[in-house]
Amino acid sequence: MAQYSLVAGSVGLITLQNPPVNALSAVVRKGIVSTFERALRDPKVKSVVICGQNGVFCGGADIKEFGTNMSGPPLVPMIHAIEAADKPVVAAIEGSALGGGLELALGCHYRIAHSNARLGLPEVSLGLLPAAGGTQRLPRLIGIPAALDLITTGRHVTAAEALQLGIVDQVTDHKIVDEAVKFVLSVAGKPLDARRISTYPCPPLSDLDTVFEMVMQKVRQRAHGAIAPIACVQAVQAAATLPYAQGMEREKELMATLFTSGQARSMQYCFFAQRAVSKWSIPSGARWDTSMPRPVHKAAVIGLGTMGRGITVALAQTGLSVVAVETQEKQLMEAKQAMPGMLERGARRRGVSLTLHKITYSRDIRAVADVDLVIEAVFEDMALKKKVFQQLSDICKPGTFLCTNTSGLDVDHLASQTCNPELVVGMHFFAPAHVMKLLEVVYGPRSSPQAVATAMQLGKKMGKVSVAVGNCRGFVGNRMLKPYVEQAFFLLEEGATPEQVDGALEEFGFSMGVFKVSDLSGLDVGWRVRMADGFAEPGASSGPSARVRQGRRYSPLGDLLCEQGRFGQKTGQGWYQYDKPGGRVARSDPWLHSFLAEYRTRHGLVARRIDNQEVLERCLYALINEGFRILEDGIAAGPEDIDLIYVFGYGWPRHRGGPMFYAGMVGLTKVLQRLEHYHQAHPDVPFMQPCSLLRRLVASGSPPVHRWREVIKKVHSQL
Numbered sequence: 001m002a003q004y005s006l007v008a009g010s011v012g013l014i015t016l017q018n019p020p021v022n023a024l025s026a027v028v029r030k031g032i033v034s035t036f037e038r039a040l041r042d043p044k045v046k047s048v049v050i051c052g053q054n055g056v057f058c059g060g061a062d063i064k065e066f067g068t069n070m071s072g073p074p075l076v077p078m079i080h081a082i083e084a085a086d087k088p089v090v091a092a093i094e095g096s097a098l099g100g101g102l103e104l105a106l107g108c109h110y111r112i113a114h115s116n117a118r119l120g121l122p123e124v125s126l127g128l129l130p131a132a133g134g135t136q137r138l139p140r141l142i143g144i145p146a147a148l149d150l151i152t153t154g155r156h157v158t159a160a161e162a163l164q165l166g167i168v169d170q171v172t173d174h175k176i177v178d179e180a181v182k183f184v185l186s187v188a189g190k191p192l193d194a195r196r197i198s199t200y201p202c203p204p205l206s207d208l209d210t211v212f213e214m215v216m217q218k219v220r221q222r223a224h225g226a227i228a229p230i231a232c233v234q235a236v237q238a239a240a241t242l243p244y245a246q247g248m249e250r251e252k253e254l255m256a257t258l259f260t261s262g263q264a265r266s267m268q269y270c271f272f273a274q275r276a277v278s279k280w281s282i283p284s285g286a287r288w289d290t291s292m293p294r295p296v297h298k299a300a301v302i303g304l305g306t307m308g309r310g311i312t313v314a315l316a317q318t319g320l321s322v323v324a325v326e327t328q329e330k331q332l333m334e335a336k337q338a339m340p341g342m343l344e345r346g347a348r349r350r351g352v353s354l355t356l357h358k359i360t361y362s363r364d365i366r367a368v369a370d371v372d373l374v375i376e377a378v379f380e381d382m383a384l385k386k387k388v389f390q391q392l393s394d395i396c397k398p399g400t401f402l403c404t405n406t407s408g409l410d411v412d413h414l415a416s417q418t419c420n421p422e423l424v425v426g427m428h429f430f431a432p433a434h435v436m437k438l439l440e441v442v443y444g445p446r447s448s449p450q451a452v453a454t455a456m457q458l459g460k461k462m463g464k465v466s467v468a469v470g471n472c473r474g475f476v477g478n479r480m481l482k483p484y485v486e487q488a489f490f491l492l493e494e495g496a497t498p499e500q501v502d503g504a505l506e507e508f509g510f511s512m513g514v515f516k517v518s519d520l521s522g523l524d525v526g527w528r529v530r531m532a533d534g535f536a537e538p539g540a541s542s543g544p545s546a547r548v549r550q551g552r553r554y555s556p557l558g559d560l561l562c563e564q565g566r567f568g569q570k571t572g573q574g575w576y577q578y579d580k581p582g583g584r585v586a587r588s589d590p591w592l593h594s595f596l597a598e599y600r601t602r603h604g605l606v607a608r609r610i611d612n613q614e615v616l617e618r619c620l621y622a623l624i625n626e627g628f629r630i631l632e633d634g635i636a637a638g639p640e641d642i643d644l645i646y647v648f649g650y651g652w653p654r655h656r657g658g659p660m661f662y663a664g665m666v667g668l669t670k671v672l673q674r675l676e677h678y679h680q681a682h683p684d685v686p687f688m689q690p691c692s693l694l695r696r697l698v699a700s701g702s703p704p705v706h707r708w709r710e711v712i713k714k715v716h717s718q719l
């Protein structure tokens with residue numbers, strides 16, 4: 001609702017009230033319309049201030065209403081009425097003014113912001129565009145380039161930046177409503193014509209067509225198939241080239257296409273999924289709302305390779321004291337040199353000024369004796385990690401949480417090396433750890449609720465999307481990657497090329513295909529895992545049994561490349577070639593194509609034409625099938641957890657909602673049928689055998705993704 005009061009004798013104060021973010025629900029819109037009409041009618045009222053309760057102006061349209069029968073007064077005429085009023089209206093902005101919230105403020109004649117405010121038009125990240133006049137008013141107010149930047153990226157700006165851009169008229173540190181009232185009294189009676197943004201011409205730009213062509217090209221490249229950013233550019237182009245009323249028509253038309261699109265549904269699903277996974281629960285019954293995290297004041301990182309450095313930076317950026325331990329002198333010196341630059345770039349990326357960081361370095365593991373939490377990030381080798389955990393258990397003060405950054409080793413086995421296994425959890429970061437948003441928090445059967453809660457809270461403090469997952473080989477993300485990569489290898493054996501497979505995946509929306517990612521992270525990483533799992537063996541990659549291991553189809557292609565020293569970007573050659581070791585630009589490699597041809601001949605394989613549909617189905621459905629197994633095994637609490645892991649950690653396109661949501665969009669029956677088809681064609685590939693949970697969901701009528709948990713619960717109760 002919206003509360004109305006008369007203040008300072010002549011100011012009508014409208015307060016938006018819809019906790020927690022004062023979203024513009026039908027009730028709130030109705031409240032604004034009626035209180036505003038009342039203010040206009042009342043002869044005592046000479047001016048109006050609009051604010052939000054509880055320190056937040058407005059988080060925008062109520063996203064929960066999308067996809068329902070929307071009722072209540074629409075936003076556009078409501079904002080027009082505010083702009084057209086003959087009494088001055090000031091938006092008093094504190095906390096957030098986002099989406100429809102900022103559009104409402106742009107309809108006001110003046111905007112005053114508290115220094116804590118963040119403003120933005122983030123609709124693009126929900127698969128939409130700012131359709132309450134945002135795409136038409138913002139360019140008129142701040143110019144086309146700045147408006148394009150904000151609208152196509154959805155980024156939030158601070159009050160200071162908003163003032164610099166000209167979005168707000170004043171920034172204050174004082175009580176926002178008091179300042180707004182003071183301000184509106186000072187402008188009462190002044191003409192308002194020049195304050196109505198919709199009447200402004202768009203600030204002229206020379207060579208408009210070229211500007212939009214270049215922006216469109218850049219946005220298309222970044223969008224990876226998402227349609228909202230393109231529509232945002234088109235809407236701003238309308239603002240630049242059409243009169244306001246026609247621009248508004250164009251905005252509406254473009255929004256109509258987006259609003260009902262699958263992409264918007266997928267992205268809005270991701271928004272709510274992100275909030276849902278922070279409300280974690282684990283099979284022991286421990287939950288986010290009943291498990292108290294312990295404060296962490298001082299943390300330590302063991303091992304300063306690439307991951308350890310990134311984790312140290314991520315911890316230091318939260319303001320924690322960090323002890324960084326590296327036993328090898330050379331590696332320690334390199335880390336010390338690299339860290340300041342990483343911190344500086346991190347501050348720039350986050351738009352904050354660089355503060356003094358409290359990192360101390362040591363070669364001696366005993367330096368961690370007094371910390372509250374340790375993250376081990378040594379080489380991915382069980383024997384080495386076991387030794388480190390035994391040492392930590394002896395050295396650390398009682399109660400210190402011991403965390404491992406392993407990407408797939410048994411967390412419970414590591415816990416068993418310590419005197420207090422309840423203090424052990426996995427904190428699986430993704431490279432580069434100070435940039436990537438994902439954190440898998442891995443609980444073992446003995447991890448205490450407090451250990452899980454502390455790791456989850458620390459992840460949040462570091463700005464990560466933290467997902468609690470159970471302990472199994474590869475956890476969630478890497479476990480699902482295995483069948484995906486395996487299919488990619490099989491496709492090469494059958495006639496595809498790395499370029500084709502990557503091309504199909506990139507067209508689907510991944511920023512990089514599987515082979516480019518493999519080159520980037522190093523082919524030796526997977527090779528070591530396959531060796532540890534007993535699949536890859538020296539000398540076993542050729543000969544008659546090379547393509548069968550442990551009774552199932554196996555492709556030794558990756559092992560063969562590693563045996564030739566082709567580890568990807570770091571050696572300048574992998575699935576592609578690079579201009580030098582460490583080079584970044586992948587080029588087709590004729591050697592690789594001849595190698596594939598010879599390999600096929602050697603194994604009596606006849607290359608066939610494979611279409612992109614098959615590439616996608618085999619790679620993605622194999623991955624999705626493993627996702628269902630993970631749900632069945634209780635390793636992930638729900639499909640949202642898996643989806644966020646893939647969106648934030650593995651480059652799954654957000655506009656496709658994550659693998660499990662995507663399966664629902666495709667139709668579970670179709671996914672099941674295609675898996676059955678491929679399993680019949682490749683009976684020696686167990687990953688293609690449809691999982692029983694998928695069958696169960698199809699049998700129960702393919703419920704929407706938010707109802708899968710009920711079916712999973714039933715499956716678990718019957719076990």
Ligand SMILES: CCCCCCCC/C=C\C=C\CC(=O)SCCNC(=O)CCNC(=O)[C@H](O)C(C)(C)COP(=O)(O)OP(=O)(O)OC[C@H]1O[C@@H](n2cnc3c(N)ncnc32)[C@H](O)[C@@H]1OP(=O)(O)O
Pocket residue numbers: 020021023059060061062063064075096098099100101122123126128129130131132255256259272275276
């Ligand atoms: C046929 C064509 C028809 C077209 C007609 C349509 C016309 C529509 C016209 C205009 C449309 C305008 C579009 C919009 O305005 S879209 C919304 C834009 N706003 C956003 O994207 C902001 C989203 N929210 C946030 O970024 C954050 O929540 C923030 C406001 C920064 C607060 O962050 P934080 O303090 O960390 O809190 P949480 O994120 O955890 O949120 C707390 C709870 O509030 C819920 N929430 C937040 N925002 C909204 C919202 N806009 N609508 C509904 N609910 C919202 C959130 O889910 C949390 O809920 P819970 O506690 O249950 O998890």
